[in-house]
Amino acid sequence: MTEDTPTPADFEIFLVAPPGLEALLCDEVREAGFADPQAVPGGVTIMGGWPEVWRANLQIRGASRVLARIGAFRAMHLAQLDKRARKFPWADILRPDVPLKVEVTCKASRIYHAGAAAQRIETALREELGVAISPEAEFKLKVRIDDDLCTISVDTSGESLHKRGHKEAVNKAPMRETLAALFLRQCGYDGTEPVVDPMCGSGTFVIEAAEIAAGLLPGRTRHFAFEQLASFDPAAWDRMRNPAARPHPALRFYGADRDAGAIKMSRANAERAGVTDLVQFATHAISDLMPPEGKPGLVIVNPPYGTRIGNKNLLYGLYAALGQTLLTRFGGWRVGLVTSEPSLAKATGLPFAPPSAPVPHGGLGVQLFQTKALR
Numbered sequence: 070m071t072e073d074t075p076t077p078a079d080f081e082i083f084l085v086a087p088p089g090l091e092a093l094l095c096d097e098v099r100e101a102g103f104a105d106p107q108a109v110p111g112g113v114t115i116m117g118g119w120p121e122v123w124r125a126n127l128q129i130r131g132a133s134r135v136l137a138r139i140g141a142f143r144a145m146h147l148a149q150l151d152k153r154a155r156k157f158p159w160a161d162i163l164r165p166d167v168p169l170k171v172e173v174t175c176k177a178s179r180i181y182h183a184g185a186a187a188q189r190i191e192t193a194l195r196e197e198l199g200v201a202i203s204p205e206a207e208f209k210l211k212v213r214i215d216d217d218l219c220t221i222s223v224d225t226s227g228e229s230l231h232k233r234g235h236k237e238a239v240n241k242a243p244m245r246e247t248l249a250a251l252f253l254r255q256c257g258y259d260g261t262e263p264v265v266d267p268m269c270g271s272g273t274f275v276i277e278a279a280e281i282a283a284g285l286l287p288g289r290t291r292h293f294a295f296e297q298l299a300s301f302d303p304a305a306w307d308r309m310r311n312p313a314a315r316p317h318p319a320l321r322f323y324g325a326d327r328d329a330g331a332i333k334m335s336r337a338n339a340e341r342a343g344v345t346d347l348v349q350f351a352t353h354a355i356s357d358l359m360p361p362e363g364k365p366g367l368v369i370v371n372p373p374y375g376t377r378i379g380n381k382n383l384l385y386g387l388y389a390a391l392g393q394t395l396l397t398r399f400g401g402w403r404v405g406l407v408t409s410e411p412s413l414a415k416a417t418g419l420p421f422a423p424p425s426a427p428v429p430h431g432g433l434g435v436q437l438f439q440t441k442a443l444r
């Protein structure tokens with residue numbers, strides 16, 4: 070992949086990151102060949118044009134959405150907002166036949182009423198572009214008025230990017246694919262070692278790891294909002310999203326869970342993702358887990374965690390059993406454990422380094438605890 074050289078037509082592209090993981094996402098974006106990515110609170114910015122927007126949506130595993138900042142103008146009061154919104158070159162980017170909704174936020178600005186500002190922009194869009202405005206529309210225009218500067222972005226992703234498009238079956242408390250990919254990266258996983266998830270649920274870590282090893286692009290089977298923009302070029306997009314297939318690696322990726330229903334889901338998800346030949350799933354409890362033959366790699370696991378005390382007490386035994394199994398059978402393997410509760414991580418008895426800062430997930434803050442290769 071070559072570095073993208075900015076041109077005068079380039080604009081700012083913002084990749085949304087899970088809070089706290091901006092630097093990790095920035096590393097991924099840099100490695101994917103995007104020029105000069107910058108980690109900022111809430112995400113990563115790059116400069117580019119529409120092909121970079123498509124490629125970021127298609128290729129970046131850790132971003133939850135990609136916004137294109139298509140323009141900005143100053144607006145000190147509503148009449149000025151109305152006038153400038155009417156002059157904005159909407160037709161260069163938006164299609165009159167694709168309904169949209171407008172979301173406005175105001176901060177430290179003379180225009181402070183988001184509803185009134187949205188109404189001015191919606192009227193301009195309706196009357197100048199001829200587009201229908203609907204609160205139910207899937208296509209979203211995001212307007213931020215900050216310090217009297219009105220910045221206009223389009224959400225080019227549509228559905229959140231953790232929806233890869235080939236996963237239908239989800240267990241309770243699934244890990245989001247975007248977060249799973251960033252945690253794998255944080256564990257130093259680069260697609261060249263085996264991965265075991267002994268409590269795999271719907272198989273998120275195992276399938277992500279297999280896709281990375283096989284060079285499969287995360288967005289290869291789904292649709293994106295940018296396909297409905299005036300700037301969309303279907304032929305160029307088809308070429309981008311169907312690169313020459315590369316042979317699957319000899320590595321294998323392993324998932325286990327004591328819940329047979331979860332394993333059925335994992336298998337169905339792996340099949341839809343096209344990685345069936347790379348994965349092995351088995352139904353058994355943690356106490357029956359054995360390391361696969363061959364060189365050691367990474368154990369990554371997201372065991373159950375509770376929010377109630379009674380629930381938590383039961384979990385100490387489970388974490389202790391997990392730790393015991395790994396300490397006695399998984400010499401040479403590294404461990405990454407994701408949990409909301411440091412005392413549960415401690416109950417494993419595993420030699421964890423200080424954990425990463427909490428990342429919001431399912432209403433809790435989860436942390437990644439990591440070991441070096443176990444002895």
Ligand SMILES: C[S@@+](CC[C@H](N)C(=O)[O-])C[C@H]1O[C@@H](n2cnc3c(N)ncnc32)[C@H](O)[C@@H]1O
Nearest residue numbers: 243244268269270271273326327328354355373
């Ligand atoms: C938080 S979920 C994992 C979610 C998974 N990362 C995903 O993305 O779908 C925890 C899983 O641990 C499994 N589990 C609980 N106790 C277990 C045990 N003793 N042995 C094996 N699996 C267990 C549960 O069935 C559940 O699927």
